[in-house]
Amino acid sequence: MSEKLEKARTYEAKEEQKIAEELRPLFHLTPRCGWMNDPNGFSIYKGKYHLFYQYYPYETVWGPMHWGHAESEDLITWKYLPCAIAPDEEYDGAGCFSGSAIEMEDGKQLLVYTGVRKEEDEDGHIREIQTQCVAVGDGINYEKYGNNPVIEADALPEGAGRFDFRDPKVWKENGKYYIVVGNKTEDKDGQILQFESEDGIKWTFDKVVIKNNHRFGVMWECPDYFPLDGKQLLLTSPQDMLPEELEFHNGNGTLCVIGSLNENGDFCEENCQAIDYGIDYYAPQTILTADGRRVMIGWMQNWDTCGIRRDDFPWFGQMSIPREISLHNNKLIQKPVREIENYYGKRISRQNVLISDSASLSSIEGRCIDMTVNVRSKDADLSYKKFEIRFADNGKAYSTIEYDPEQNIVKIDRKHSGSRRAIVHQRRCRVEGNKGEITLRLILDRYSMELFINGGEQVMSMGIYTDIKAEGISFKAVGELLMDVTMYELEKKN
Structure with missing residues (x-):
């Protein structure tokens, strides 16, 4: 050696x-x-x-x-x-x-x-x-x-x-x-x-x-x-x-x-x-x-x-x-990889939740989670103009995922995550038009976010360095929409 x-x-x-x-x-x-x-x-x-x-x-x-x-x-x-x-x-x-x-x-x-x-x-x-x-x-x-x-x-x-x-x-x-x-x-x-x-x-x-x-x-x-x-x-x-x-x-x-x-x-x-x-x-x-x-x-x-x-x-x-x-x-x-399922802990699920402004759901929080959210229009016509997931939130620092159903654009944003640098904080991608329906799977670890869109048709990844005590998650709509959410807490196995 x-x-x-x-x-x-x-x-x-x-x-x-x-x-x-x-x-x-x-x-x-x-x-x-x-x-x-x-x-x-x-x-x-x-x-x-x-x-x-x-x-x-x-x-x-x-x-x-x-x-x-x-x-x-x-x-x-x-x-x-x-x-x-x-x-x-x-x-x-x-x-x-x-x-x-x-x-x-x-x-x-x-x-x-x-x-x-x-x-x-x-x-x-x-x-x-x-x-x-x-x-x-x-x-x-x-x-x-x-x-x-x-x-x-x-x-x-x-x-x-x-x-x-x-x-x-x-x-x-x-x-x-x-x-x-x-x-x-x-x-x-x-x-x-x-x-x-x-x-x-x-x-x-x-x-x-x-x-x-x-x-x-x-x-x-x-x-x-x-x-x-x-x-x-x-x-x-x-x-x-x-x-x-x-x-x-x-x-x-x-x-x-x-x-x-x-x-x-x-x-x-x-x-x-x-x-x-x-x-x-x-x-x-x-x-x-x-x-x-x-x-x-x-x-x-x-x-x-x-x-x-x-x-x-x-x-x-x-x-x-x-x-x-x-x-x-x-x-x-x-x-x-499907092996992530072996690390699932507590499961929390909410179905057909009406989101018409900003909402937090009981027990939907955390910094190590696998969460799938499906949103759709409440009516036959498009009933909302924007949907947002805010996560790693402590009231001051937070990051967001936004979906614009009219433009069919998803945006990730970490500019409020605690960074003091004027570096790349936002990215957008165009997704398939689904008349206001989209599925977002969020893999959140302590210092990262990976977003799998519509069953993995597109992925958006970013590092975040917010204090790990920032665990808040909330949802917001401009207009009205229906949302299903299933979240698994992720746990290390001995």
Whole structure:
């Protein structure tokens, strides 16, 4: 074990003990200490779920990237494992960037990641050189391959850039290993490259999977590529996006490209959409569970909102709740993993409640809940103009979900949640017109909100850092509507 890795493991084990349980979410994974960003190596190894993550243990800001590590038996409760890899070699001394993991035939776990080193050019400019590297281990300890990097600039196709070449996602198919890697071309456009290998160690270039053609942002990060419900999906996170209506927003976003493979195995696009329409979601990665579900997890943060933080927190960054994904009418459907139901506590239900101004319902409150609300017009004609859910409310701080049935727009808003920063606090998305009827499922943890609209047709996520004693929930209508609400309190299981 290198000195850097041993230092990180000693430090995180000590610092973890200082973090009070109530300072963490109940069931969203946070870093063991310090900083977290992208999920890495989301995989199944020896029957357990493993999740690695971009990690800087020493401060709650981005630093030289390590790989944090946790495991779970049910995707909800996570157990920390020791830091997996540290930037301790010449080829990755500036950071062990994002990547993925897979169980090999010999029972070992293979990690594929981007190693970063800095190089000074002839003009004195410092550039980051990004290459692909591997490490092999037993689920706790990993040894980097002696001949890393395994993919360098000389393996890139014509026009591919050598400075932005990162985030390999690995899978095995027909006895071969494959990875897709994000790349920025020399003319500053995103593309996804595919490489193949017989053993997971020695790789050769296979094909360009897809080119951005200057449509969605610039660099395409953190790709994932897999079959789903008879189609082929590519997930990626474009940087520096321009807005398009209410589908895509400025900055760093998420993109799902739905398509199919032709007779030559080439990817043919059919539909493009956002993955998450909220404020905080990036770099999702998926696994295929033993029972055949495709499950996705993402970093519930946005690079442009990292200024929203609690100074008293010894961690920064959290993962989303894992989501089961499927396709319906060639569009992405997302639902919280069904394992969340094993954490249900008290159930409270109210049916056919008439809302005609502002209303609080007895026992409908809390900061760790799974609540489904269905609202509909009281009459055949539209009987209301706006519906609002206010939550994490203590009379001064609160956050809201609003639905405009005339415009068919849902808005999330955290500007009153306690933040002192003028950063992104609102997002809107357009939903299917349902004559004033909508179903909103709200997963609320201590420091986050994830909203699943109309059975998961769209999802909106955001972090909130309001004091956890703010538990009030209320409903408001402009006009009159009928509402059903079912709420489960969420509890940790011993």
